[in-house]
Amino acid sequence: MMEVAGPWTEVFEGSERTEESGGADSLLGSSTLTLAPLVSDSPSIRRSQPIFITSNRTRGGDSSSLSSSVPSIPNPFPELCSPSKSPVLISSCSPSTSDKHLIKVYGEDSHSRSVWVSSGATAREVCHLLVQTAHCSDQENWALLEVHPTLGLERCLEDHEVVLKVQATWSLKGDTRFMFCKNYAKYEFFRKPMLFFPESMISDSADVSKGMTSAELIQNLLRSGTCPEIQGFLHVKESSRKTWKKVYFFLRRSGLYCSTKGSSKEPRHLQCVADLEDLNVYTVVNSRKLYGAPADFTFCIKPSKNPVRAQDLKILCAENEQTRTCWTSAFRLFKYGKQLQCNYQLSKSAPRSLDGFNLSDSKSKSEASLVAMDFSGKAGGRVIQNPTEAQSAEREEGQAWRRREALRCSLPNLNSNTRPSSIHKTQPWFHGGVSRKEAQRLIEKQGLVDGMFLIRDSQQHAQCFVLSLCYKLKTKHYLVIPCEEGGRKYFTMDDGLTLFIDLLQLVEFHQINKGILPVCLKHPCVCVAL
Template sequence: MLISGNMMEVAGSWTEVFEGSERAGVSGGREALLGGSTLSLAPLVSDSPSVCCSQPILITGSRVKGIESFSSSAPSIPNPFPELCSPSKSPVLNSSLPPPSSNKRLMKVYGEDSHSRSVWVSPGATAREVCHMLVQTAHCSDQENWALLEVHPTLGLQRCLEDHEAVLEVQATWSLKGDTRLVFCKNYAKYEFFRKPVLFFPECMISDSADVSKGMTSSELIQNLLWSGTCPEIQGFLHAKEPSRKAWKKVYFFLRRSGLYCSTKGSSKEPRHLQYVADLEDLNVYSVVNSRKLYGAPADFTFCIKPSRNPVRTQDLKILCAENEQTRTCWTSAFRLFKYGKQLQCNYQLSKSSLRSLEGTNLTDSKSKSEASLVAMDFSGKAGGRVIQNPTEAQSAEREEGQAWRRREALRCSLPNLNSGTRPSSIHKTQPWFHGGVSRKEAQRLIEKQGLVDGMFLIRESQQHGQCFVLTLCYKLQTKHYLVIPCEEEGRKYFTMDDGLTVFIDLLQLVEFHQINKGILPVCLKHPCVCVAL
């Protein structure tokens, strides 16, 4: 096409198309175009006599239907990925959705490694049921002694939910702008006061509210509290933080079924000197973490009571501090007993019965599995191997084989011609009780969170002594620390806690020995403090 001045020459067959024109009529395939303003050029198509390609084609509804019918006439090709087109039939997508016509709610639960898992929870689901659900989904090895911990990181508050508490009802009391979360963790001390009441309730803190001169034992306290009509009381001095002030004041408190009281005059129990503090039915008790820094507490044994139905507000907190861990545990356990009473005993009996049934089920399952696919063999005889039919004998043979392996490994690793690089000195890093280089304070916090029961332990790297380790152990509600020192004799490397009197080739052997023998420890190692990851 050549354009020069006002002259325009078009090479080839072209026709004029006026956009925006209206049809005046159709005659012999040619259309008359009325008034337009835009000029464009379009090539003529000679082999399409029925359609004039120079005209704009309007796609109507019938045209769309025609295309649909045309596409439907094509041969159908099966869809190799139907779940991508039909989410309602997709098992992958439905696993993260609640069942149809369900009123379940999505709840996020955190592990101790700060990772979380979302689960669908029914409105009436209890903490015990949610724990069992998490045990199944996280493939935990044991079924009991799990708990949901309600944690308020900013305020330093945490408490273990009771097994019968409805989780969604607890979550409904939280502030929407807060950082409150649920943490799935171990807790061996939920019902420890039923097993060792004397340790948890010193007789000096127990009295009968009906008779001031009459004392009670710890066993009588629990018995009277759960079965009889008489109501004992807990009494003692506590440091109380004054509202809106940083000052702390030492006050004498009384805990009764009717509520918490304090005396305005020393330890007087006269009604005119008693001041009402809180109602047990409408409060929860929390332990306080890092209380010295957050609240200026005189000691680390701090706990807090707050209304259970209201969001956490600083002005609603009643922060109290005890002289030692035993006193704090006595008060917090008494709050639970006074509030829930027989319900706690029912929870305790249910946990014991569930544990027995699970142990029986595990024995049955392991027996059927061994009979079906795996068998224990004895190759000690001269006539060849034999199958060990007795499960008790099979377990005994398994233990003996494990101990023999440890002896062989100890002998191999203690040979003087081996250098330190060939010894399995890092075998402890794969054990659940090893927590790396955590601090002394963090180790105490981990022990406290998983339950102050005798035999709870962990091993960590010493921050003050190079190449040394520390065994952190709980005994009588107190956390003790034992230094594990490496030593070398005749080219052999050992670990010891008693200046070389008893030596071990590695930390694993040290733990295995003290799980059976106390040695210099006050109690055998029983419960490893593990970090739960979801």
Template sequence: MLAGIGSNPGVPFTHLLWNQQSGFQAPLSLFPSTKLSLCPARPAPSSPNLSLARPPHLDPVLPRPYSSEEARAKGVESFSSSVPSIPNPFPELSKSPVLISSFPPQSSDKHAIKVYGEDSHSRSVWVSPGATAREVCHMLVQTAHCSDQENWALLEVHPTLGLERCLEDHEVVLEVQATWSLKGDTRFMFCKNYAKYEFFRKPMLFFPESMISDSADVNKGMTSSELIKNLLKSGTCPEIQGFLHVKEPSRKAWKKVYFFLRRSGLYSSTKGSSKEPRHLQYVADLDDLNVYTVVNSRKLYGAPTDFTFCIKPSKNPIRVQDLKILCAENEQTRTCWTSAFRLFKYGKQLQRNYEMSKAAPQKVEGSKFADGKSKSEDSLVAMDFSGKAGGRVIQNPMEAQSAEREEGLAWRRREALRCSLPNLNSPVRPSSIHKTQPWFHGGVSRKEAQRLIEKQGLVNGMFLIRDSQQHAQCFVLSLCYQLKTKHYLVIPFENGGRKYYTMDDGDTLFIDLLQLVEFHQINKGILPVCLKHPCVCVAL
């Protein structure tokens, strides 16, 4: 063992200095340039095992690290400052008001919020104090790898109370979250919303002439459509009037009351349907209100219809006693009231939000067009290429509809013939290919399908396909048209030993649901409008 201690092979073993009491001392020849003095021998330890004693003067003395003040005073450069900095490979993320990560950012001004998808899964989002709903949606779109950049929204959801509200694009997310109760189950939800600015595109559908107040028509000789368009361009809307069912406080009873919505606020009549100003009672100020859609209102509040909404102060946490719950007769009436609330409260800001949404690049959902251009039915015309002189525009609407039906039948025959012929180059399309499509929602109920379409916006052409709960091996196409959801049964059909699907008793056949959707994205067929916007659920 002692021979192994001496690391210098030139030092003989007899030169090692050894003492039974003090233990092993290093040979002097190992330290030729160091002046050493022998220390007094230490008493032997009581343990039978020998211990190697090292002289105290050989213990390394480490320098005390300088503090930052001392380092600056002595001119000592710190190690970190001498190491070259590593460039940030993602500089655009460091400037973004929103960061998505499971770890907090280095800057202390970021705050974490939790955003839920429609599949109940959530994602933590780090946002700056001034991050708007539009910026958060843009970051979530990039993270979830969504196909289009627009028509997404951030919803404020109160599951226990059944309340939902779409945040405006300019609203600051952290300011909205600050109004929530700490003990509540309020959450943010990321989903589609096609109808956020639909009243700018089709104002007469959202503001029917029967609901426009008589006092709103100040410009004589102007039609209702011209009046509405001029008001929307100026950042407001006409005054709204009509009957609403209102839930009386601390009671289950509902009372039918005549309401007026003006720029100055919401008023109700104390004398039934009287419109006289002396009978109007001030209800609420629009600047301090938020409007919510009520889900499952019949069960939660005993509402007379499903078309319920409520208003509450925007600066306070939600309490049941603060809710003003109102119920309309149909969906168009409810949409008119909620749209008017938004326009009167935000005014020109909504117009600017709408212009920003139009300026952003868009893609057509559910179609093969991905060039970012807006495809509108108004820019399409019916053409006839059967003549020798080339194509001509069909001016007669009846002739255009007849040509559409003939083209649809010819297309069906060509597709049926193509699918019946053997093709060795391409695999056979599986019959369950629809299960991979974003518009297929499996076995959801009729009521749940209507709720999904209402949440993502009651715009013409919004659709989904689901399994029929009443008819085996059948499907249902749920389609939105004029603020209403219509349901069309898709049944299997046998023809020539092959299985097809049809919605018109076999006049038009489709080999699968994917072909059915692709056909009706171009041709209306028996539907009132072409399929435009698939009702999709994105997982975060």
């Protein structure tokens, strides 16, 4: 017997029965077996097609669309995947417009923050956005730095520069980043031009107006958004060698030139080094170790539209900080001109908040309007016009303040625990055990303006502190020594003439009185954490 599985039928043809021997064999031999399907001539198979399901459906002919019942899941890590390729719905995280771009900005504690910015966002707008998102105290004196850690380069972006255009010039394999920090000296040369442009560095050919002093010349040029021609010797690193050569340079509106013969200004001896329209100027950090520079006052210029490469850098080294600052400020003024004057006026007219450190900032801003007063007479207060008398009144007030504080601290019912001696550790101007060199670098990064300060632990004297203060583009260091008087512990900087019960009191006193310092404490050097 033969069984055929499946939906098939058996069809036998020519199956006559015979009585002959071997009929069974004849039957099998004469018959043919064919298998035919039950459904003949079936149509071709049609496979199912995908159906597009819209996110909004209509019900019963109603034209009003209803939102999808599935809620959108916010993406907790928007910087890990782009919105177009993300498997997670991030409509609640990404901005509604496609004009937004995500950038990453680092704080001074190496932590970063990702922010959405428009394609035309300037550095000033990004700083204001970071001030709001990071809940910073004051609105101004912030800056966005372009940092190249491997090459040791840093540059403060101008307020009008477009951030995404700057980022587009970076190499994809580099470690370039944006850093958000304080910068008080961005427009300081408008306030104190003679400090930033010494008369010895101004070219003789710049004095076109006879009878005009250097100060008047600089003031007029800065008001018009330009700068006098700068000249002087700089050490330059040759590209093919590791040695440095001292060369005389000239900086003019048309570009940077060097003299091939001493300090000669003749056109046949001048060689063009760079065009100011197509370059950026950077300060160099740790230049002695990275490039073997003869001094720490190093800066470099490079083409602004090309990725940063070591072979494209023109590294220059000045003799001191004032010379370096003069060159870098002149580069900025010659390149941007009137735009810097507009940025400066805009920064002055911006509104400022009234919390946090802005109290001390407003105090320092109004310091120029303060006058010395004498209230000892019966007819009320009078303004002290004589500067010598004003200084004498200041010393007397400081001594009277010391006597009042000593009397208050000597009272028997004084609770010594109301103000612990470690209160300075909670203050933003205290930087712990940073080195002298690191303290100078922090002050330089946040701006070499008079009154910038920080306090740190002394590395040479146990239980002592150091006040690092910027004055006339230089960082000075003052030792704060602990001492005892009447069984109590004090701090002093003038061999016990003026005593303070803690460092906070020392800072508060010198924010109003200079004391032995050349200038009052104005701007605390604060590390920004995002």
